Amino acid sequence: MDCAYFDDLRCTSCTLMGQPYAAQLDEKQRLVAALLERHRGLSWLPPVASTEAGYRNKAKMVVGGTVDAPTIGILDADGYGVDLQACGICSPGLRAAFPAISAFIFRARLTPYDVPARTGELKHLIITESPAGELMIRFVLRSTEALPRIRKHLASLLEALPQALVVTANVLPEHKAVLEGAHEVVLTDADTLPMRVNDVTLHLRPQGFFQTNTEIASALYREAREWVRELAPASAWDLYSGVGGFALHIAGDAGEVVGIETSVEAVASAEQSRADASLPRLRFAAGDATAFALAATRSPELVIVNPPRRGIGATLAGWLEASDARHVLYSSCNAASLARDLDAMPSLRPVRGRVFDMFPQTTHAEVMVLLERA
Structure with missing residues (x-):
C-alpha cells in the first residue's frame, strides 16, 4: 500500500507504509515467535492476514x-x-x-x-x-x-x-x-451501534471498546470458539471482556461463562447482547479482573484474558499459576507483555499460537496463545 500523506511526511503514523505486505506479515510472525522462543512446545499456526487498506472501522x-x-x-x-x-x-x-x-x-x-x-x-x-x-x-x-x-x-x-x-x-x-x-x-x-460479527451481534455504546479491524476480529473470535469447542470446559471466565466478544462466541461451548470488565458501559452492551441471544448460562459483571479472581472461591476450567497493552500483571499471573484452571486462552496486543506474563506462569504451558494482523502498515499485531497446565 502507498500513501501520499506518508510520502509527503504529513503523517508517519503507519511506520511500515510502502513495505510489501507479505514481508510485513512475515516479520511480525518472526518477532512474536522470537519473543516466545523459549516455549519449545508452542506450535504456531499460519498468521491471519488482513486486507492492506481500508481496514479501520x-x-x-x-x-x-x-x-x-x-x-x-x-x-x-x-x-x-x-x-x-x-x-x-x-x-x-x-x-x-x-x-x-x-x-x-x-x-x-x-x-x-x-x-x-x-x-x-x-x-x-x-x-x-x-x-x-x-x-x-x-x-x-x-x-x-x-x-x-x-x-x-x-x-x-x-x-x-x-x-x-x-x-x-x-x-x-x-x-x-x-x-x-x-x-x-x-x-x-439510538444509543448503541449493532456490530454483527460472525453469528453474534455486539452492541457498541459511545465509550465502549471494539477491535479496530472487524475482519480480523471476526477471525480471532472464530478461532477462539474452535479452540474452546475442542476443550469443552464446564466453566469459563472471560476477563477484560469488553463488550463480550469472546464470551458471547464461546457461550454455547463452555458451560457456565462469566465476563468481567471494568467499563460499566461495556458491561451494559454485553448484557444487551446476551439477552438478545438468550444465553442464560452467560453473565457479565462490572469489576476489576484481578480483584474478581482473588475474591473467587474456586477456579473455572478455562480462563480467557484479553488485557490492554500492559498485560495481566504479576498479581493475576500469580493467581493463574496457583489456580486449578486447566487452560488459559490469552489474547494479546503486545507480545512483549505476553512473554513476560507467560514467564510468570510456568505451570501453564503454551501449546498453540497464532498471529492475527489487526493493524497492517504498523508494527502491531494481535497474538492468541492457548496454555494448558503441565
Missing part, C-alpha cells in the same frame, strides 16, 4: 483549522491541523462520511479547538462504522456551549448521512492529551 481524528475550513486528521508539531480525510487505512464508509461532517462543522459553527491558544470548542471527531455500514459519530467538545447549534442542525447531518445511527456530543473541558471526557450526551434515538 474507527477513526479518531483531531479537528483543526478554522470553522470555515476545518481539518480532520492530526496536529503537526506546532499544534496545527493536518487534514487526512483521504486516509487509506480508514474504511471507505468512514472516508465517504468526512466531507458531510466537515460541512456540518461549518454549518453548525463548531469552532475547532486551537491547542496553542486554548480557544475554540470542537476538539476531536470519533467515528465508528459497523459491518452493516451504519455509523456512530461523536463530537468531542470543550463545553456544552455548542450543543444548541448541534441540535438545531442535526437533521441536516442525518439527511446527508442517513447511515448515521448514533450521534453524540462528548464533553472534555480539560486541556490535556486525552481523547474524550467522561460526560456523553446522546443526540439520537
Whole structure:
C-alpha cells in the first residue's frame, strides 16, 4: 500500500507504509515467535492476514483549522491541523462520511479547538462504522456551549448521512492529551451501534471498546470458539471482556461463562447482547479482573484474558499459576507483555499460537496463545 500523506511526511503514523505486505506479515510472525522462543512446545499456526487498506472501522481524528475550513486528521508539531480525510487505512464508509461532517462543522459553527491558544470548542471527531455500514459519530467538545447549534442542525447531518445511527456530543473541558471526557450526551434515538460479527451481534455504546479491524476480529473470535469447542470446559471466565466478544462466541461451548470488565458501559452492551441471544448460562459483571479472581472461591476450567497493552500483571499471573484452571486462552496486543506474563506462569504451558494482523502498515499485531497446565 502507498500513501501520499506518508510520502509527503504529513503523517508517519503507519511506520511500515510502502513495505510489501507479505514481508510485513512475515516479520511480525518472526518477532512474536522470537519473543516466545523459549516455549519449545508452542506450535504456531499460519498468521491471519488482513486486507492492506481500508481496514479501520474507527477513526479518531483531531479537528483543526478554522470553522470555515476545518481539518480532520492530526496536529503537526506546532499544534496545527493536518487534514487526512483521504486516509487509506480508514474504511471507505468512514472516508465517504468526512466531507458531510466537515460541512456540518461549518454549518453548525463548531469552532475547532486551537491547542496553542486554548480557544475554540470542537476538539476531536470519533467515528465508528459497523459491518452493516451504519455509523456512530461523536463530537468531542470543550463545553456544552455548542450543543444548541448541534441540535438545531442535526437533521441536516442525518439527511446527508442517513447511515448515521448514533450521534453524540462528548464533553472534555480539560486541556490535556486525552481523547474524550467522561460526560456523553446522546443526540439520537439510538444509543448503541449493532456490530454483527460472525453469528453474534455486539452492541457498541459511545465509550465502549471494539477491535479496530472487524475482519480480523471476526477471525480471532472464530478461532477462539474452535479452540474452546475442542476443550469443552464446564466453566469459563472471560476477563477484560469488553463488550463480550469472546464470551458471547464461546457461550454455547463452555458451560457456565462469566465476563468481567471494568467499563460499566461495556458491561451494559454485553448484557444487551446476551439477552438478545438468550444465553442464560452467560453473565457479565462490572469489576476489576484481578480483584474478581482473588475474591473467587474456586477456579473455572478455562480462563480467557484479553488485557490492554500492559498485560495481566504479576498479581493475576500469580493467581493463574496457583489456580486449578486447566487452560488459559490469552489474547494479546503486545507480545512483549505476553512473554513476560507467560514467564510468570510456568505451570501453564503454551501449546498453540497464532498471529492475527489487526493493524497492517504498523508494527502491531494481535497474538492468541492457548496454555494448558503441565
